[in-house]
Amino acid sequence: MKQVSLICTECGAAAAPLDWQCAVCDGPLDFAAYPAFRGDAIVADDFSLWRYEAMLPVEKRMTLGEGLTPLVETEIEGIRFRAKLEYLNPTGSYKDRGTATMMNHLRAHGVREVVEDSSGNAGASVAAYASASGIHARIFVPASAAPSKKALIAAFGGELVEVPGSQHAKTEACLEAAKTTTYASHAWSPYFVLGQMTAAWEVWEQMRRRAPDAIVAAVGHGGLFLGFARGFRRLREAGLIEQEPRLFAIQSEGCDPIVRAIETGADVPPRVTPTQTVADGIIVEVPVRAREVLRAIRETGGEAFRVGNEAILAARDKLLRRGLIAEPTSAVPVAALVQIRAQLGADAEIVVPLTGSGLKMLV
Ligand SMILES: [Zn+2]
Incomplete structure (x- = not known):
């Protein structure tokens, strides 16, 4: 596993690998340092975003072929x-790039279950990558989300949790669940960006x-x-x-x-x-x-x-x-x-x- 350190972008406090938010000030996390970009380190015969693996502080353990879009x-x-x-x-949105790096990180740490909140695309992406990684995903969506997007989350094997009310209501419900399990958040995880x-x-x-x-x-x-x-x-x-x-x-x-x-x-x-x-x-x-x-x-x-x-x-x-x-x-x-x-x-x-x-x- 690649050695990385996470820090809070607001107060600079150190964070643990599976933290999604700063424990001190609730700020978003980021990597303390990134590998330098090197043109000669691109793997030219890898036709996915993993051609840049040398520049990413995460190892490829699974892929659905994300990246390298026209x-x-x-x-x-x-x-x-x-x-x-x-x-x-792979699941019809840009989210797959971040989901792939995030899910490979969670897999490396032996995570078995995640929660995520989404209006559709991120939910489908997390559901697909979780299922393909043998991880159970519970996806919190607004009840008003597009039916076709909800159907896709379920089809990928995600457990759909429909929350009435505003977009923010499903986030609140997910945050409650995240107190006891891993939050695979497209909004918060530094591994997603x-x-x-x-x-x-x-x-x-x-x-x-x-x-x-x-x-x-x-x-x-x-x-x-x-x-x-x-x-x-x-x-x-x-x-x-x-x-x-x-x-x-x-x-x-x-x-x-x-x-x-x-x-x-x-x-x-x-x-x-x-x-x-x-x-x-x-x-x-x-x-x-x-x-x-x-x-x-x-x-x-x-x-x-x-x-x-x-x-x-x-x-x-x-x-x-x-x-x-x-x-x-x-x-x-x-x-x-x-x-x-x-x-x-x-x-x-x-x-x-x-x-x-x-x-x-x-x-
Ligand atoms: Zn902080």
Whole structure:
């Protein structure tokens, strides 16, 4: 097992391997140090994210072939960009990257049972990787979650726990259960964000070892967003890129704490009360690593924008006409491209991760 040490991002206290939160101040955890990125350590004949295993503080014990998703050039209404097809991961969402690194870590520590809370994609991902690892998963979902997503969690062998009320209610119920078992949290586990870094490294490889000018991503808790931020930072530290891409965080009008914090210059977002939104995958009232998300936006010269339901669904439909089957949440950044193009100019190279499969939402 690789030797790692975890520390609290707020107070610096040391944490145990299976802790999901700081025992002293309740802050989120991170690795005390990361292995340096080395281009010559990439395993070129491994066609999954484990080609970067030397750069990850976790060992591969199981894989469903996650990562190495296509980067496709496309165009919507005259705006060209590259779409990173994260929805082609094993369970149809980008979450599989983080779930894979998290589950391999839990397996290394002999974990037999986990709980997780999710509106759908993370739940399906954790259920699938848990079952394939011989681990029992109890997934807490809002009773109002999309029926097709709930069905997928159950089909993968996850024990579904439906909780009435808001998105936050299922989190509260899960936290209660986490007092007596292992919390495999896509929002809290440092091993989850870890796997998301590999998306940045793939984009760099797929662009012939260059970075794009901008990454435009939907943000809920910001796991993938921070994966890009941290991944490109590792590349810059290794001298492999000169500049990190500008990071644009896009949220829905129905739940926009990060956008509000950028607008007001705050370091911590205000608590918002979500209103109806078609972007069900990013209804997060309290993003766990909000401070780091805000820092990443400001340090890279990025921005945060909000988009409405009509624009999101129109963007989803335009993607479909380009042969790209994204769920509405994944169309959120696409809906903001007009604003971003206006800011960056016509020549800027933009990468947009399409995070979740629209196949889950068709019925
Ligand atoms: Zn702490």
